[in-house]
Amino acid sequence: MRLVIKYGGTSISSAKDIRAVANHLNSLSKKNQIVVVCSATSGTTDDLIEISQSIKKENKSKAEQLASKITNRHKQLAKQTIKKADLRKKLLKNFDDDFAELVALIDGMVLLGEVTPRTMDYLFSFGERLSIKLVSMAVNDSGKKSVPLTGKEVGIVTDSNFGESKPLIDTTRLRVSKNVENLFSKKTVPVVGGFVGADQHGHVTTFGRGGSDYSATIIGTCIKADEIWLMSDVDGLMTADPKIVKNAKLLKEVSYIEAIEMALFGAKQIHPRTFEPLLSKKIPMKIRSSFNLKNEGTLVTASPSPSVKNTVKCVSNVRNNGLIDIQGGSMVGTPGTAAKIFATLAKAGINVMMISQNPSESSITIVVKNADLDKAVSSLEMELLGKIIKKLEVTTNVAIIALIGSGMRGTVGVASKVFGAAEKNKVNVSMITQGSSELNLAFVVKNSDTNAAVRALHNAFALDKIN
Numbered sequence: 001m002r003l004v005i006k007y008g009g010t011s012i013s014s015a016k017d018i019r020a021v022a023n024h025l026n027s028l029s030k031k032n033q034i035v036v037v038c039s040a041t042s043g044t045t046d047d048l049i050e051i052s053q054s055i056k057k058e059n060k061s062k063a064e065q066l067a068s069k070i071t072n073r074h075k076q077l078a079k080q081t082i083k084k085a086d087l088r089k090k091l092l093k094n095f096d097d098d099f100a101e102l103v104a105l106i107d108g109m110v111l112l113g114e115v116t117p118r119t120m121d122y123l124f125s126f127g128e129r130l131s132i133k134l135v136s137m138a139v140n141d142s143g144k145k146s147v148p149l150t151g152k153e154v155g156i157v158t159d160s161n162f163g164e165s166k167p168l169i170d171t172t173r174l175r176v177s178k179n180v181e182n183l184f185s186k187k188t189v190p191v192v193g194g195f196v197g198a199d200q201h202g203h204v205t206t207f208g209r210g211g212s213d214y215s216a217t218i219i220g221t222c223i224k225a226d227e228i229w230l231m232s233d234v235d236g237l238m239t240a241d242p243k244i245v246k247n248a249k250l251l252k253e254v255s256y257i258e259a260i261e262m263a264l265f266g267a268k269q270i271h272p273r274t275f276e277p278l279l280s281k282k283i284p285m286k287i288r289s290s291f292n293l294k295n296e297g298t299l300v301t302a303s304p305s306p307s308v309k310n311t312v313k314c315v316s317n318v319r320n321n322g323l324i325d326i327q328g329g330s331m332v333g334t335p336g337t338a339a340k341i342f343a344t345l346a347k348a349g350i351n352v353m354m355i356s357q358n359p360s361e362s363s364i365t366i367v368v369k370n371a372d373l374d375k376a377v378s379s380l381e382m383e384l385l386g387k388i389i390k391k392l393e394v395t396t397n398v399a400i401i402a403l404i405g406s407g408m409r410g411t412v413g414v415a416s417k418v419f420g421a422a423e424k425n426k427v428n429v430s431m432i433t434q435g436s437s438e439l440n441l442a443f444v445v446k447n448s449d450t451n452a453a454v455r456a457l458h459n460a461f462a463l464d465k466i467n
């Protein structure tokens with residue numbers, strides 16, 4: 001079988017786990033052709049993001065402190081993971097070159113005061129640059145030939161939309177398939193850095209947070225994989241985040257469309273574009289735990305078997321958003337108002353996560369990420385306040401709670417059950433929307449009510465008894 005296996009940061013963050021991953025890959029590669037995709041080790045991308053924030057605040061010593069933290073963590077992991085002395089020495093030498101470059105990059109960014117999306121992508125790519133060397137060397141250490149390749153080296157070519165790039169799929173397919181076939185012919189396992197590619201000028205780009213999942217499906221379609229596995233620290237997609245709901249159950253099968261909704265609404269932090277490449281190619285995906293290989297995990301396919309037909313399959317949540325209530329008398333019955341609001345937000349590069357319009361048309365409410373809130377409010381204020389908008393009311397720190405499941409389509413009483421459960425648990429619901437596909441029903445609560453809301457709905461829809 002031809003497999004793409006992606007390891008999230010949670011699967012490769014201790015020497016014991018990396019060695020287990022390497023041994024598993026070694027034994028799987030005896031009967032299969034495998035491309036491995038790795039994320040950065042847990043916390044590394046967060047640290048790199050903090051470095052960029054420290055540089056923005058001109059706090060060079062904090063940035064350098066964080067770079068040392070990353071350096072020490074990886075050196076420690078290398079020393080504990082790689083048993084053969086010559087391989088360990090080679091890896092540590094290789095790391096030293098990367099660390100020297102990281103420090104030089106920080107210096108350069110500080111000197112120029114340049115924290116642009118392009119320099120940030122280059123900075124963030126260090127996490128995967130380090131993790132692939134570690135994992136690939138561990139595979140070598142286990143006795144199997146392997147090479148580390150960055151997204152750029154394997155041939156992922158993207159547009160130049162730094163921070164949220166998209167692949168140029170035909171060029172990517174040509175380059176990735178050529179590089180991978182060449183390694184397959186040499187019985188060598190490629191360990192590819194996820195999350196990262198390069199534009200046509202060779203500048204490093206990223207797909208946005210969680211982007212390694214997307215890298216795995218892009219590569220999977222390029223090499224015509226039979227299956228793609230996403231490995232993390234949970235058994236698969238569950239009926240809710242198991243960190244919130246202790247009796248959350250594993251979903252054995254979901255459709256691509258349901259998985260997309262789950263990704264959009266925060267379940268398992270999957271990159272929302274992950275399933276796009278699979279929709280036409282219909283490659284099955286398994287979402288599995290690298291710590292529990294006996295469990296087959298969740299199978300994601302175009303059409304799961306009809307026996308799995310619960311009304312609701314998952315309650316997911318996305319915290320840390322802002323709600324903007326856009327009010328204005330002249331909005332009533334004025335065609336084009338919504339278009340002007342959304343054009344203004346689009347021009348500012350804001351991704352709107354939820355929209356609802358009051359039936360009296362006197363207000364439109366939107367939800368955006370907390371990080372986008374300032375930009376969203378200031379652009380609306382500058383362009384439209386006093387014209388079509390009379391007043392903006394902003395609520396920070398809200399969470400979106402979403403019920404997901406294709407069985408909700410045409411089912412009566414879902415919304416009343418949601419409100420009943422929320423009321424019983426004293427959770428105040430401030431906005432509710434349902435996608436026209438009826439695949440999801442989403443509402444907004446205070447951040448602090450997230451866990452209570454998720455548990456109440458999991459209970460109300462008896463998701464612990466899902467089959």
Ligand SMILES: Nc1ncnc2c1ncn2[C@@H]1O[C@H](COP(=O)(O)OP(=O)(O)O)[C@@H](O)[C@H]1O
Nearest residue numbers: 008009010232234237238240241243267268269
């Ligand atoms: N519905 C869900 N099913 C499974 N895991 C979920 C769900 N919602 C949230 N999670 C969380 O997602 C985490 C794994 O995602 P992520 O941090 O992206 O892993 P990785 O870094 O391994 O890719 C789990 O530890 C789990 O707490």
Ligand SMILES: N[C@@H](CC(=O)OP(=O)(O)O)C(=O)O
Nearest residue numbers: 008009039045209210211212
């Ligand atoms: N390292 C990147 C890409 C990624 O996908 O990570 P993970 O698979 O660990 O969520 C990030 O943290 O966003």
